[in-house]
Amino acid sequence: MTTPSPSPHLQSLQSQKVGSAVQGAAALLWLPQAALLAWAVQGLAYGRGLAAVWWPAGGILVLGLLRAACEAWGARRVFAQARAHLSILRAHAAAALAAGSPLDRARVSSGLAASVIAEQAEAVVPYLVHYQPARWRVMVVPLAIATVVAGLSWVAALVLLVAAPLIPVFMAFVGMSAQAASKAQMLEMGSMNAFLLDRLRGLATLRALDAVDATAQRLGESAQSLRRRTMAVLRIAFLSSAVLELFSALGVAMVAAYVGFHLLGTLAFGTWGHRLSLGEGLFILLLAPAFFEPLRDIAAVWHDRAAGEAALNALGQMERHGLAFPGGHAAAVNAEPGVAHAHGAPSVTMRGLHFAHPGEAPLFGGFELRIAAGEHVALLGASGSGKSALLSLIAGLLPAARGEIEIGGVPMTDRTATALRQRIGWMGQKPHVFAGSVEANVALGRSGVGAPQVASAVRLVGLEAVAQAHPGTALGEGGVGLSGGEAVRLAMARIAVHADAVLLLVDEPTAHLDTETAAHVADALLALAFGKTLIVATHDPVLASRIGRVVNLDVELLERAA
Numbered sequence: 001m002t003t004p005s006p007s008p009h010l011q012s013l014q015s016q017k018v019g020s021a022v023q024g025a026a027a028l029l030w031l032p033q034a035a036l037l038a039w040a041v042q043g044l045a046y047g048r049g050l051a052a053v054w055w056p057a058g059g060i061l062v063l064g065l066l067r068a069a070c071e072a073w074g075a076r077r078v079f080a081q082a083r084a085h086l087s088i089l090r091a092h093a094a095a096a097l098a099a100g101s102p103l104d105r106a107r108v109s110s111g112l113a114a115s116v117i118a119e120q121a122e123a124v125v126p127y128l129v130h131y132q133p134a135r136w137r138v139m140v141v142p143l144a145i146a147t148v149v150a151g152l153s154w155v156a157a158l159v160l161l162v163a164a165p166l167i168p169v170f171m172a173f174v175g176m177s178a179q180a181a182s183k184a185q186m187l188e189m190g191s192m193n194a195f196l197l198d199r200l201r202g203l204a205t206l207r208a209l210d211a212v213d214a215t216a217q218r219l220g221e222s223a224q225s226l227r228r229r230t231m232a233v234l235r236i237a238f239l240s241s242a243v244l245e246l247f248s249a250l251g252v253a254m255v256a257a258y259v260g261f262h263l264l265g266t267l268a269f270g271t272w273g274h275r276l277s278l279g280e281g282l283f284i285l286l287l288a289p290a291f292f293e294p295l296r297d298i299a300a301v302w303h304d305r306a307a308g309e310a311a312l313n314a315l316g317q318m319e320r321h322g323l324a325f326p327g328g329h330a331a332a333v334n335a336e337p338g339v340a341h342a343h344g345a346p347s348v349t350m351r352g353l354h355f356a357h358p359g360e361a362p363l364f365g366g367f368e369l370r371i372a373a374g375e376h377v378a379l380l381g382a383s384g385s386g387k388s389a390l391l392s393l394i395a396g397l398l399p400a401a402r403g404e405i406e407i408g409g410v411p412m413t414d415r416t417a418t419a420l421r422q423r424i425g426w427m428g429q430k431p432h433v434f435a436g437s438v439e440a441n442v443a444l445g446r447s448g449v450g451a452p453q454v455a456s457a458v459r460l461v462g463l464e465a466v467a468q469a470h471p472g473t474a475l476g477e478g479g480v481g482l483s484g485g486e487a488v489r490l491a492m493a494r495i496a497v498h499a500d501a502v503l504l505l506v507d508e509p510t511a512h513l514d515t516e517t518a519a520h521v522a523d524a525l526l527a528l529a530f531g532k533t534l535i536v537a538t539h540d541p542v543l544a545s546r547i548g549r550v551v552n553l554d555v556e557l558l559e560r561a562a
């Protein structure tokens, strides 16, 4: 995965500003339109007939078209840039997730990550599309209108300016609780998704152990809590709009009352010494609602702002998690391309290796092991002695605290890990089978792996007799449709198609298999490992007896401790 450079990120924000500014400028066109309208009405009132209307009507029409064009152009541009910006944010979050060790226990749960990146992130678009242009308008339009109105009547301008600040003050007050409410709503949505995904994956266990009702009840409670939080967000959204409507209606009414009484001669002050004409009074009246309109717009999109900022926060959180592992950052990819071109089975050397899972007791404290090129080694040891951890360290899927791991004489570092991993075939203890066909599961979309390679790998591991392995047959999620032994053989076929894999790291390939199937799997593994370096973690004495060298981790670790 490539990390997008910051320049498109900045570019999209820049274009966003241009689009918002054009929309803001379009709103200002109401000033000349209102002036023309007031002029036309004054002309009619003073008996100039239809002749007084044609020119202003034409002007209003032209300005109206210009305004619509500016708004449409600005809106299109802002929308396109918002979507581009969202893609960049998603790519950053996904890259950050990919940079964390896949074996990190504290990794963000898949459900939460999917909810934030796929669903919650969408709230960024309305935020950028509606809130940002509204923010521009609110900064420019009321000030421009107040200045123009002040030129005609300082009293009318004063009324507008007194009513206006009450609105941002109140909005800031509402905004704090709106953001907190949106954040709580998104958290609830994320944790409900995470819970749902996890339980759906374990449905067979829940069903078999009669725990479906309890899970459904917990899900129901979670849905109720989400409903309450959504209602809280909506309540705040409605409250903020209602308050704004009230203030702006009061402001417009006061301006209208003043202008009306001024034209009648009752309130003769506030106009720099001259009486307002009918046209001027009407002009002020037409501008008063437009003064409050951007403020009302911003209230309408206040909820978008709260939801958008909460989504940005949630996306930011994705970037903060993760136990870094060698070469996990996209920037490290192929930093040392020469490593990838090395050929032949590599040696593996571990020197002074220290490792502990975060927050746990050390598993290795100065571990040493040398494996010759092409050697086959069985790792034995009690359950929990760290066999899987050692394989993951060699594969560079976990970071060593100290010490060195060398593969074919190349130390595993951030710069070399990606290239070294290309020479490794890794099969974990619980291979994940994706929903889809066996072919797709074996090929995993890797380049250079076509149908012929998959077919010969399937034959090598003895899966060709399995009906589900036939072309066009789909497996369910998590490998539903395959037996445990078949799933292990499928995982082995993934290594078999990996032509460059010259170091095979295999974790308990024969666990839970009957003697006959275990013998088949062992045959396939040894055939696959011919001419390659092989390290197998196992509890199976039969398999261990077929491997050239046995390393007992318990003994090794005890000797080092002594």
Ligand SMILES: Nc1ncnc2c1ncn2[C@@H]1O[C@H](COP(=O)(O)OP(=O)(O)OP(=O)(O)O)[C@@H](O)[C@H]1O
Residues within 6 Å of the ligand: 103, 104, 105, 357, 358, 360, 363, 381, 382, 383, 384, 385, 386, 387, 388, 389, 390, 429, 537
């Ligand atoms: N991702 C993880 N995060 C934290 N601790 C872990 C993690 N995986 C395993 N552990 C712990 O690390 C220790 C070593 O686990 P590991 O799986 O390497 O042992 P193992 O020798 O392969 O065991 P087994 O033979 O049962 O497969 C165990 O105590 C285990 O609880």
